[in-house]
Amino acid sequence: MPTKDEVFQKIQTALVDALGVDEEDVKPEATLVGDLGAESIDFLDIVFRLEKAFDIKIPRGELFPEDILTDSKYVQDGKVTEHGLSELRQRMPFANLDEFSKNPVVQDFGNLLTVADMCRFVEGKVEVTD
Amino acid sequence: MRWYWIDRFLEFESGRRAKAIKNVSLAEEYLHDNFPYYPIMPASLVIEGLAQTGGLLICEHGQFREKVVLAKVPKVTFYSEAVPGDTLIYTTTVEYIKDEGAMVTATSHKGDALHAEAEIVFAHLNDPRLGSLFEPETFLRMMRLLGAFEVGHAADGSPLRPPAKLLEAVNGTGA
Numbered sequence: 001m002p003t004k005d006e007v008f009q010k011i012q013t014a015l016v017d018a019l020g021v022d023e024e025d026v027k028p029e030a031t032l033v034g035d036l037g038a039e040s041i042d043f044l045d046i047v048f049r050l051e052k053a054f055d056i057k058i059p060r061g062e063l064f065p066e067d068i069l070t071d072s073k074y075v076q077d078g079k080v081t082e083h084g085l086s087e088l089r090q091r092m093p094f095a096n097l098d099e100f101s102k103n104p105v106v107q108d109f110g111n112l113l114t115v116a117d118m119c120r121f122v123e124g125k126v127e128v129t130d
Numbered sequence: 131m132r133w134y135w136i137d138r139f140l141e142f143e144s145g146r147r148a149k150a151i152k153n154v155s156l157a158e159e160y161l162h163d164n165f166p167y168y169p170i171m172p173a174s175l176v177i178e179g180l181a182q183t184g185g186l187l188i189c190e191h192g193q194f195r196e197k198v199v200l201a202k203v204p205k206v207t208f209y210s211e212a213v214p215g216d217t218l219i220y221t222t223t224v225e226y227i228k229d230e231g232a233m234v235t236a237t238s239h240k241g242d243a244l245h246a247e248a249e250i251v252f253a254h255l256n257d258p259r260l261g262s263l264f265e266p267e268t269f270l271r272m273m274r275l276l277g278a279f280e281v282g283h284a285a286d287g288s289p290l291r292p293p294a295k296l297l298e299a300v301n302g303t304g305a
Contacts, residue, residue, distance in 0.1 A: 018204060041201045044231050045251055060229065 001127045002054075004119070011118050014049035018042055028116035036115075050118075056125045063121060064113070065091050069106050080104040094120035134275075135179035136220060142282030144290060145191040145224060150183040150276070152176075152218040161214060171212035173246070176238055177203060181250050184222035184234035186273065188252055190282075191227055193293040194269045197255040201231060206248035216240055222250075230254055266299040 002010070012026045019036050032038040038046070047058050061067045065088060068074050074084025085101055095117045100109065141149040154161075154171050161169035181200040189198045212218055222234040231253040238246040270292055273279060282290030 020204065041231075041251065041253060044228070044253075045202065045204060045233065048226050048228075048233065 001129045003129050004123065007054075007122050007126070007128060008115075008119055010053040011050070011115065011122065014046060014053055015115065018045040018049055026115055028114065028119065030115050031111050032113045032115070032118075033110040050122065054122055054126055056122075058125075062091075063118070069109055075106055078106050080106060080109070092117075094118075094124055133178075134182075134272075135175055136182050136276060139183075139276050139278045139281055140219070142187070142190075142278045142290060144282065144284045145187070145227070146285075147221070147223045148183050148187040149219060149221045150179070152179050152220060154212050154214050154216045154218065156214040158214075169214050171216075173206075173208055176208075176212060176218070176246055177206060177248060177250070179218070180220050180222060180236040180238060180246075180248055181252075183220045184224075184236055184250055185252055186269075186276075186278070187222060187224065187234065188227060188232045189269060190273070190278070190290075191224075192254075194266060194296050198232070198252050199255055200250065201253035202251040204249045204251060206246065208246045210240070210243070210245055212238075212240070212245060218245060225249075266296050270296055270300050 008028070012023060015021065015026050015032075015036060016023055019038055019042060021036050025036060030036055032042075032046075043064050047063060050056070050063075051058055068084055068087050068091065069080070071084075074081055074087055080088065085097065085104060089097055095112060097112070100112050136150040136152050139148060139150050141147065156169065160175070161171065164170060164172055178200075185198050185200065189196065192198070217240070219239045220236065221239070222236045225233040225235055231251060233249060233251045236248045236250055237244060273292070279290050279292065284290050
């Protein structure tokens with residue numbers, strides 16, 4: 001059972017390996033896309049490294065809900081609808097969607113996820129001791 | 131110029147591992163530009179050879195249904211140069227194969243010496259517009275030329291055979 005620190009260390013290593021950034025860049029408040037330069041191909045790589053590091057399974061769309069963001073039920077005129085936002089909140093309890101909800105432009109969603117969100121996501125899937 | 135950056139498969143274990151050989155020869159045109167009177171095989175072409183070794187492995191695992199393309203090289207390290215007269219042995223091992231893509235770890239050896247190592251990520255493209263870019267004949271021809279079916283083994287250990295659907299697509303109606 002890892003501690004929160006150990007979870008962070010392993011995520012830091014996974015992001016350094018996948019994105020080619022320095023350890024010091026991987027701060028809890030850093031966004032994956034904006035600060036660390038992650039692109040769509042990187043998400044596949046990151047998910048695999050997390051699965052391997054924590055011995056967990058991350059089904060497609062669990063960490064990055066691309067299925068909601070590309071569904072016309074939840075997106076209109078490039079913005080996520082109220083219905084879509086509530087789906088997102090349900091699917092991503094580890095992320096803070098308040099800022100995004102103010103102006104939910106789909107293109108901006110990529111820049112939502114922070115390293116801290118990923119830590120919370122993993123903590124939700126493994127048993128963490130403090 | 132034909133884009134073959136490996137010469138033959140030495141091993142081909144479906145879905146797991148492949149080993150291929152690349153001979154570096156002064157008869158290769160590019161070496162006379164890189165550089166004049168100082169021929170060195172560019173690292174990018176070694177990476178392409180590693181990617182072809184791994185890519186065909188991924189492709190065969192999916193019965194050549196997916197368009198497998200080199201998408202990302204997260205890590206690569208070179209320990210020496212490849213020069214004319216060298217025989218490079220490329221080994222690629224599958225790390226994961228998923229719907230959206232795959233990753234292999236790869237090494238290049240000169241004899242016992244490690245020449246290079248890399249991680250290579252591939253993407254599976256399924257845009258129907260790409261159908262005409264990747265003809266089934268291309269893969270079948272490449273695999274035959276490279277001797278994959280002479281040394282290869284399927285997952286159950288039996289000799290590797292081209293998938294029936296691929297043969298049909300190439301030969302016409304199930305001949």
